[in-house]
Amino acid sequence: MTINCFIGFSTQDYGTDSNGMSDESSERRLYVGNIDHRISEATLIKMFSPFGKIESEDFLLHTRGPKRGEPRGFAFVQYSTKEEARLAKEKMHGKLACGRPLVVRLASEKSAVETAENSARTSGVTNRSTSSSSSSVQMSRSAKIAAIKNKLKALEEDGSRAKKPKQLDSIS
Known part of the structure; x- marks a missing residue:
């Protein structure tokens, strides 16, 4: 059973720039952390798709132990341009999803x-x-x-x- 507890918003609220096809993937790839275990992979994609074309996403699951198959609480989302990634980072960092503030940053950022x-x-x-x-x-x-x-x-x-x-x- 999938629980959709993210409060949505319209895709019309945010413009995206489709230029910049030669960006390095590190500038287009976002780390998304503090994800509630009730948020599914499909829900995560719906949450981040308003900001641009998602080329790939990695929704990490536990591979061993008693939590095997359950979400690990973080994922990676890669956009087609760095502008789309920056917009998603700006709009989604700190956004509440199932009562938890998301942590969104470039995957290459060290913190x-x-x-x-x-x-x-x-x-x-x-x-x-x-x-x-x-x-x-x-x-x-x-x-x-x-x-x-x-x-x-x-x-x-x-x-x-x-x-x-x-x-x-x-x-x-």
């Missing part, structure tokens, strides 16, 4: 802190390559520990339902 903060909001775990303060690093560790504990608990529950857990005394 480790923003990526880490948004990742923490969507998954509860932060993988921070740089830190701005020791308290944020401590939060990161706490979030990681909580995520690991939750995953272990879920695995234990799944294992106890399937069969009785085996006791391991020691490994020789």
Whole structure:
């Protein structure tokens, strides 16, 4: 069941420029983050199509674990021109979709802190390559520990339902 919780807008509101066929793909490719799990691939395309021709999109899903097949919370959208990508970035960054503000930027832009903060909001775990303060690093560790504990608990529950857990005394 697909839930469409994005508040739409008319394609007539935004003009697009079809010039610039020789743009590099890095200037036409957008990262879209903080996507609610209820937003489908089709909904994402509908949300971004008013700004220009979408050449490709990558809607990432979990490939392993208990969330296998579920959305990872981010995607990439590539437009035919850099002007279309810039317009989409300008109009969609911060736009609420299912009550969550979207993070939209050029895929080539490097923003480790923003990526880490948004990742923490969507998954509860932060993988921070740089830190701005020791308290944020401590939060990161706490979030990681909580995520690991939750995953272990879920695995234990799944294992106890399937069969009785085996006791391991020691490994020789």
